[in-house]
Amino acid sequence: MKTQAILLASRPQGEPTANHFQFETREVPALTTDQVLLKTRYVSVDPYMRGRMSDAKSYIAPFEVGKPIVGGVMAEVVESQNEKLLVGSLVVGNLAWQEYNVADGAAVQQIPADKAPISYFLGLLGMPGLTAYFGLLDICQPKAGETVVVSGAAGAVGMVVGQLAKIQGAHVIGTAGSDEKVAYLKELGFDEAINYKTTPDIAQALAAAAPNGIDCYFDNVGGAISDAVYDQLNKHARIALCGQISTYNATEVPVGPRPEGKLLKTSAKLQGFIVSDYLNRWPEGVKQLTEWYSEGKLKFEETITEGFDQIPAAFLGLFKGENTGKAVVKVA
Amino acid sequence: MKTQAILLASRPQGEPTANHFQFETREVPALTTDQVLLKTRYVSVDPYMRGRMSDAKSYIAPFEVGKPIVGGVMAEVVESQNEKLLVGSLVVGNLAWQEYNVADGAAVQQIPADKAPISYFLGLLGMPGLTAYFGLLDICQPKAGETVVVSGAAGAVGMVVGQLAKIQGAHVIGTAGSDEKVAYLKELGFDEAINYKTTPDIAQALAAAAPNGIDCYFDNVGGAISDAVYDQLNKHARIALCGQISTYNATEVPVGPRPEGKLLKTSAKLQGFIVSDYLNRWPEGVKQLTEWYSEGKLKFEETITEGFDQIPAAFLGLFKGENTGKAVVKVA
Numbered sequence: 320m321k322t323q324a325i326l327l328a329s330r331p332q333g334e335p336t337a338n339h340f341q342f343e344t345r346e347v348p349a350l351t352t353d354q355v356l357l358k359t360r361y362v363s364v365d366p367y368m369r370g371r372m373s374d375a376k377s378y379i380a381p382f383e384v385g386k387p388i389v390g391g392v393m394a395e396v397v398e399s400q401n402e403k404l405l406v407g408s409l410v411v412g413n414l415a416w417q418e419y420n421v422a423d424g425a426a427v428q429q430i431p432a433d434k435a436p437i438s439y440f441l442g443l444l445g446m447p448g449l450t451a452y453f454g455l456l457d458i459c460q461p462k463a464g465e466t467v468v469v470s471g472a473a474g475a476v477g478m479v480v481g482q483l484a485k486i487q488g489a490h491v492i493g494t495a496g497s498d499e500k501v502a503y504l505k506e507l508g509f510d511e512a513i514n515y516k517t518t519p520d521i522a523q524a525l526a527a528a529a530p531n532g533i534d535c536y537f538d539n540v541g542g543a544i545s546d547a548v549y550d551q552l553n554k555h556a557r558i559a560l561c562g563q564i565s566t567y568n569a570t571e572v573p574v575g576p577r578p579e580g581k582l583l584k585t586s587a588k589l590q591g592f593i594v595s596d597y598l599n600r601w602p603e604g605v606k607q608l609t610e611w612y613s614e615g616k617l618k619f620e621e622t623i624t625e626g627f628d629q630i631p632a633a634f635l636g637l638f639k640g641e642n643t644g645k646a647v648v649k650v651a
Numbered sequence: 652m653k654t655q656a657i658l659l660a661s662r663p664q665g666e667p668t669a670n671h672f673q674f675e676t677r678e679v680p681a682l683t684t685d686q687v688l689l690k691t692r693y694v695s696v697d698p699y700m701r702g703r704m705s706d707a708k709s710y711i712a713p714f715e716v717g718k719p720i721v722g723g724v725m726a727e728v729v730e731s732q733n734e735k736l737l738v739g740s741l742v743v744g745n746l747a748w749q750e751y752n753v754a755d756g757a758a759v760q761q762i763p764a765d766k767a768p769i770s771y772f773l774g775l776l777g778m779p780g781l782t783a784y785f786g787l788l789d790i791c792q793p794k795a796g797e798t799v800v801v802s803g804a805a806g807a808v809g810m811v812v813g814q815l816a817k818i819q820g821a822h823v824i825g826t827a828g829s830d831e832k833v834a835y836l837k838e839l840g841f842d843e844a845i846n847y848k849t850t851p852d853i854a855q856a857l858a859a860a861a862p863n864g865i866d867c868y869f870d871n872v873g874g875a876i877s878d879a880v881y882d883q884l885n886k887h888a889r890i891a892l893c894g895q896i897s898t899y900n901a902t903e904v905p906v907g908p909r910p911e912g913k914l915l916k917t918s919a920k921l922q923g924f925i926v927s928d929y930l931n932r933w934p935e936g937v938k939q940l941t942e943w944y945s946e947g948k949l950k951f952e953e954t955i956t957e958g959f960d961q962i963p964a965a966f967l968g969l970f971k972g973e974n975t976g977k978a979v980v981k982v983a
Contacts, residue, residue: 370916377916541911555928560915573912577905579873582923583892584702584709589921591914596887 320347325416325630327382331372334568334638339372340388340631347419356398357410357420357427359627362648363391363441364634369567387415391441393430394420404429411440416630418650434609442475442645443619444608446594451479452604453597454559458590459535463488466529468548471539472509473500475645476561480537481509482617489535492528494544496640503643507618515544522547541565542575549581556587568638620644652679657748657962659714663704666900666970671704672720672963679751688730689742689752689759691959694980695723695773696966697807701899719747723773725762726752736761743772748962750982766941774807774977775951776940778926783811784936785929786891790922791867795820798861800880803871804841805832807977808893812869813841814949821867824860826876828972835975839950847876854879873897874907881913888919900970952976
């Protein structure tokens with residue numbers, strides 16, 4: 320049996336293009352004990368994957384040139400040598416960008432498909448939702464009445480962060496890159512939303528939206544938005560550093576005003592994190608997010624692209640701001 | 652009765668000079684109930700005071716032009732209307748740069764003069780020692796075998812930080828600005844000490860001194876040393892942001908490589924703080940530092956200048972790296 324696979328063709332310098340990916344037909348190996356054959360239903364494309372295309376030391380190993388890209392995948396069990404995973408079960412896992420994968424049963428996680436649209440297990444109830452949950456609630460710990468700023472607020476993580484902050488009773492400000500996204504954030508219940516691309520003075524816009532200063536900042540973007548936020552922090556502000564998409568494609572070391580003096584003056588905390596720092600609390604997070612979703616307290620949005628061959632394009636679209644909410648590719 | 656006082660003459664742009672201070676003779680008011688007349692014995696000069704000379708928003712209010720500079724002072728009670736503070740008692744407090752001050756008894760703190768040289772209550776057993784204690788032990792929390800880097804290690808705070816890190820069993824690296832200071836750090840028990848002024852490649856020197864990477868960074872200095880440290884952080888590194896003396900006299904916003912990407916990749920924490928964040932734990936800190944000092948586990952060094960009229964010069968010397976350990980002025 321054969322499968323299409325998408326490989327890393329070469330490492331990008333700066334912004335990646337379609338040329339950095341290569342399609343190849345590969346043989347699917349036969350199942351051994353405890354393994355399952357998985358048919359890919361949805362593929363998750365995420366900004367953090369840009370980091371793995373480079374070979375710089377980071378929190379996860381780089382992809383290897385000439386090997387398949389690996390990321391979040393939602394798949395259906397179509398053959399099973401694993402007694403716990405019956406044919407027809409739906410699972411999520413960190414799997415190759417392939418139409419079919421063979422995996423050990425222990426390497427994937429079965430999802431309760433009755434709880435939400437199945438692709439949500441790559442989004443609201445998966446890695447991005449949990450990233451929002453732990454970053455906001457563990458690092459920022461917003462209190463009722465405090466002001467929370469979220470950059471990249473219309474992305475998969477940011478839109479959940481803002482809604483979670485509203486559940487905590489905070490005043491929530493989101494930044495995003497189009498008027499459509501800004502309008503969508505208002506629909507989601509954000510108190511204020513700023514189109515950073517069309518706002519002439521982001522610092523002034525933030526000051527107007529956050530008249531009492533900023534207590535929490537959940538940063539997915541970095542760069543100029545962060546510079547403006549750092550200038551308006553309240554004493555004992557908490558910053559969850561989740562992503563820096565504005566700098567991922569930089570070919571030179573990004574330079575900017577040093578933040579340390581501003582963080583010092585406000586006794587602020589800046590905490591970098593990755594959701595896997597919270598692996599041991601994963602079930603707690605899924606349970607709480609599922610509960611809030613069931614109660615109608617959390618909405619979620621996806622930008623769904625169709626077709627296995629569109630995966631690279633959907634990934635590249637992340638850096639052009641093409642997605643609102645979670646970008647996923649429907650494969651089958 | 653009259654006293655000499657040192658006033659802020661004008662706000663410096665960039666590096667302060669003697670011209671920013673003005674000597675004046677002032678009338679000492681008569682004591683009212685609960686007040687004491689204090690004769691200044693030692694004046695503390697500290698880098699953070701540079702911030703108060705500017706009028707930018709910060710964690711403490713700026714000094715007022717035409718009013719006396721206020722800072723840490725060790726004084727003797729020479730007249731008392733306060734039954735708890737007898738004539739001859741020694742106290743520390745936040746007092747004006749004057750030969751004599753009148754203060755409410757509640758505004759000063761009596762010191763146990765038998766425990767250590769009295770000037771140490773402005774240093775090891777005062778604000779700088781407690782800054783080291785809380786910043787290192789609460790924010791960095793070094794574990795045995797971890798690597799701790801301290802910038803400004805030969806200063807009043809840094810020399811205590813390094814010794815406390817050794818007590819915790821860490822591998823300790825200090826940076827300082829002269830060969831004499833480096834030699835002194837070795838005497839204090841630092842494992843490695845780097846003269847950042849003469850080392851051609853600070854990143855390389857750090858890599859050699861910290862072959863297992865950096866787990867904790869106690870930063871008094873900022874700038875290029877921090878840039879090098881950020882590149883060598885281990886996963887879950889902790890940074891206590893205590894001072895940024897390299898930037899205090901900058902006339903333009905200091906610019907440098909953005910640290911966020913590095914902090915993100917390592918899930919590092921950067922926490923700004925000021926010792927007053929820990930006011931409620933002050934007695935704990937004094938008790939523990941006094942105990943370690945009594946046991947011979949903590950050494951302390953002072954650079955003592957003599958004479959009330961030398962206070963501005965001693966303060967200005969901080970920014971030229973003239974002091975090893977705590978800079979104090981002996982007044983009487």
